[in-house]
Amino acid sequence: MSKQKKDCQKAIKLLTQYERLANKLNSKLSPNRIQELNRMHDDGTITVNDLHSILRREFP
Amino acid sequence: MSAYPELDQLGLKELIARWHQPAIDGEAYAASYYQEIVDLIRQQGEAGVKFLLAEVPTANLQKLAAILCLLPPVSNRKLINQIWTNFLKDDRPEIVASAIDGLRHQHIWQVRDQVFALSKHPAPCVRGSVLRYMSQYDPKIASVMLVEALDDPDYTVRENALDELDQLGAVEAIPLIRSLLTDSHPDVQKAAETALENLAQLKKGAWQRKQLNASANLA
Numbered sequence: 001m002s003k004q005k006k007d008c009q010k011a012i013k014l015l016t017q018y019e020r021l022a023n024k025l026n027s028k029l030s031p032n033r034i035q036e037l038n039r040m041h042d043d044g045t046i047t048v049n050d051l052h053s054i055l056r057r058e059f060p
Numbered sequence: 061m062s063a064y065p066e067l068d069q070l071g072l073k074e075l076i077a078r079w080h081q082p083a084i085d086g087e088a089y090a091a092s093y094y095q096e097i098v099d100l101i102r103q104q105g106e107a108g109v110k111f112l113l114a115e116v117p118t119a120n121l122q123k124l125a126a127i128l129c130l131l132p133p134v135s136n137r138k139l140i141n142q143i144w145t146n147f148l149k150d151d152r153p154e155i156v157a158s159a160i161d162g163l164r165h166q167h168i169w170q171v172r173d174q175v176f177a178l179s180k181h182p183a184p185c186v187r188g189s190v191l192r193y194m195s196q197y198d199p200k201i202a203s204v205m206l207v208e209a210l211d212d213p214d215y216t217v218r219e220n221a222l223d224e225l226d227q228l229g230a231v232e233a234i235p236l237i238r239s240l241l242t243d244s245h246p247d248v249q250k251a252a253e254t255a256l257e258n259l260a261q262l263k264k265g266a267w268q269r270k271q272l273n274a275s276a277n278l279a
Contacts, residue, residue: 005265006229009258013226017254020247024219025161026125026154026185027092030085033063052063052092053099053130057165 007060014055015046027054064096072104076111079123094126102131109134116143121154128158132166140166148174153183160189169197179205184214191217195224203230210236215245222248226255231263 014021018041019034029037029052040046048059062068067078079097083090101108112127119127128147132140140162147159148171160175172194179190191209195202202224209221222240225233237259240252 002262002265005262006227009261010227013223013254013258017250020219020250021223022092023247024188024216024223026157027095028089029063029092030089033085033089033092037063050061050063053096054092056099057130 010058010060011048014051014059015048016041018051018055021055021058022052025054025058027052062096064093067096067100070100072101072108072111075101075104075108079115083122090122091125094123095130098126098130102134113139113143121152125154125158128155128162129165130162132162134166137166137168141168141171144168145171145174148178153181153186156181157183157185157189160186160193164189164193164196172197184212184216187212187214187217188220191220191224195228199228203228203233206230207233207236210240215243215248218243218248219245219251222251222255226251226258229259229262231259231266234259234263 018037019029022029033052037046037050040050048056051059064084066084067075070078075097079094079101083093085093098112101112109131112131116124116127128144132144134140144159144162144166145168147155150156150159156178160178163171163175175190175193178186179194181187181190187209191202191206194205206221206225206228209217212218212221218240222237225237234256237252237255240248241256243249243252
């Protein structure tokens with residue numbers, strides 16, 4: 001298994017499924033925060049720095 | 061920009077003031093708010109870490125959980141080991157789960173037996189954090205636990221198990237994971253769908269490498 005491949009998959013998961021993953025880690029974000037993340041996701045401008053700290057900590 | 065842009069430019073003094081104020085998005089979102097503040101305070105260096113450690117004895121549930129989860133890793137591993145391990149016996153599930161996540165972030169593996177003993181804890185959040193810890197500590201032991209957890213009655217535990225099997229690249233679990241595509245909870249369905257996509261890519265990559273090696277050997 002390629003570690004680089006796995007890291008890429010994890011990064012993509014964090015940058016696309018932030019709401020589900022934050023909830024799973026007991027870190028529910030308000031609808032406004034989610035809306036803003038969705039906007040950045042849809043614009044294609046979202047980066048690791050935009051994520052909540054609990055997800056940044058999991059970033060590869 | 062972070063998830064809380066209004067906190068981005070604040071110094072230690074201002075962050076501490078925010079720590080003592082109610083959560084800005086309301087009590088329902090207090091956990092994520094205080095987690096973000098903990099992360100920003102620890103980034104302020106030794107003074108920030110010192111402040112957060114001093115808060116441990118008196119912090120309320122949300123704030124203590126945030127410190128336990130997001131203060132580590134710090135340079136004083138011994139201190140984290142001592143304090144955090146004590147919280148494994150706490151009667152509040154959120155505190156136990158956060159302590160396990162903190163120990164994982166600090167890479168403290170010598171308490172693995174104590175963590176493993178919590179794998180049948182009545183609270184789903186604790187069982188989920190045990191899966192994350194064991195998965196990072198020992199993929200071989202964890203893969204057995206993760207497969208068992210796919211049948212857990214709580215959806216968050218099944219979801220954690222799927223994400224960890226995905227992370228471990230457990231291609232042998234593909235048939236079991238497939239059965240969760242029709243799970244009763246949408247988050248489990250999504251985790252299963254993503255795990256299957258990722259594991260299929262890994263399997264395909266491994267097969268292609270094998271074919272390339274075989275071709276190279278023939279040539």
